[in-house]
Amino acid sequence: MSDLKNLLYEKAKEARENAYVPYSGFKVGAAVLGESGKIYQGANIENASYGLTICAERVAITKAISEGEKKLKAILVVGDTPGPISPCGACRQFMAEFKIETIYLANLAGDIKEFTLEQILPYYFTLEKEEN
Ligand SMILES: O=c1ccn([C@H]2C[C@H](O)[C@@H](CO)O2)c(=O)[nH]1
Numbered sequence: 001m002s003d004l005k006n007l008l009y010e011k012a013k014e015a016r017e018n019a020y021v022p023y024s025g026f027k028v029g030a031a032v033l034g035e036s037g038k039i040y041q042g043a044n045i046e047n048a049s050y051g052l053t054i055c056a057e058r059v060a061i062t063k064a065i066s067e068g069e070k071k072l073k074a075i076l077v078v079g080d081t082p083g084p085i086s087p088c089g090a091c092r093q094f095m096a097e098f099k100i101e102t103i104y105l106a107n108l109a110g111d112i113k114e115f116t117l118e119q120i121l122p123y124y125f126t127l128e129k130e131e132n
């Protein structure tokens, strides 16, 4: 396993432990690598008003951007799923906004698959003028 992938996997699993999931019980963790080299961790945060729930991916990305990262190099997402976790559509669009180069999807068993943004969200919405 590459050093970066391994580090992001450990950071995402660590973040997952902080998930606030009184309603689903389903903990998710994420770790984002910014262009500065810093890693940002995120966990899902649920709410009694269910629709306000924030996924782990968006927590980690929001932390990175609000700390000043302009480009995001990679994200790793982990959940207790049979195969690698599959991010929801909202998080895929959120990843598209920042053009995350490498997306690792993982489970607790250690299965980790690598994807590009185009692979997990082809023909994504953008307001940029050039075709994507
Ligand atoms: O990729 C995913 C999929 C689901 N969830 C969260 C949202 C909710 O808290 C729980 C169950 O859907 O898992 C994430 O954080 N990321």
Ligand SMILES: [Zn+2]
Residues within 6 Å of the ligand: 055, 056, 057, 087, 088, 089, 090, 091, 092
């Ligand atoms: Zn999501």
